[in-house]
Amino acid sequence: MKKLFFLALAFNTIATGYxxxxxxxxxxxxLKDSLHDFKGAIADYTKAIEIDPAFAKAYINRGIDKDSLQDYKGAIADYGKAIGLDPRNAELYRMMALSxxxxxxYEGAVFDCNWAIELNPAxxxxxxxxGYAKYKLKDYLGAIGDFNKAIEINPAYADAYKIRGFAKANLQDYKGAVGDYNKTIExxxxxxxxxxxxxxxxIATGDKTAGCADLTKxxxxxxxDAGKLIKKYCK
Known part of the structure; x- marks a missing residue:
């Protein structure tokens, strides 16, 4: 019995050490992330995962770093591993959508965002x-609906106004687009x-002076691209 006890104690000590x-x-x-040494950080997270294959945070951080280095496939694989360990984490689906x-x-991004929103509607x-993925798919009305929701939750979300403005401009709602650009700038x-x-x-709607002032800004x-249009329309 003593032998079994000591074996168990030794095993626990080794496991704790790992x-x-x-x-x-x-x-x-x-630490390496804080120094923007993403490749070095990835190497450390990889070692952490080799020691503990269920280390969800290491997969997440490694995925973020891979995304930063534009290794989107690698990031998606890491987020997938993290989701397997923490399937109710809405933020992981959003991060995978960004990759x-x-x-x-873009269709895959919409799919992942659907899960993120189902798990956390706020x-x-x-x-x-x-909304951005729908915009890239030319689903401008769908994009506007998503940006409306983002703005409803956070009325100070400048980027949501800006891209909603892009979508409205593509639907030739120029007045609405200008209103969104105004709010973005505010x-x-x-x-x-x-x-x-x-x-x-x-410029397209006849207010050349104000349009050229915006291009100059x-x-x-x-x-x-602003300089090219200034030469073309404002000289």
Missing amino acids: CQAGEEHFKNGI KTGLKD NTEAYRAR LNPAEASAYFNRGIIK AEELGHE
Whole structure:
């Protein structure tokens, strides 16, 4: 009996040591993330997972880093592992949707966002992600519906107004689009694309002076295409 007790004690000690080693690699990964050493962090999270294959947080962090390095397939695989360990975590589905968006798998992104929203109907970012995927699929009305919901939850969500403006412009609702760009600029005065797109609409609808002023502001804020349109329409 004593022998069995000591064997069990030794096993528990070894297991505890392995867990601690996994945690150390995980902490090292977080430190490297803070230094933007994503490849180094991935190596540490991989070691943590090798020690503890059920280490959900290590899969999540490794997935985030892979996404940052545009390894979207690798990120999706890690989020899938994490979902297997924590299937009720709505945020994991949203993160996987963003990686699918990176691969231009917009239908897959919508599917994942549906799960995220079902699990957490107040997930503003999931509505934003699904709205963007629908926008890329040219489902402009569907996109507007999702951005409406995101704005209902968070009325100060500048990015939701901006992309809703893009969708309205594609439906030729120029007045509605300008209203959304106005709100975007009110919330985020440094949003170059809102000035740029508002400027295009103003020029197209006959308000050249105001439109050119918007394009000039967009160029000042670093919009790459603003200068070309200024030369074409404002000189």
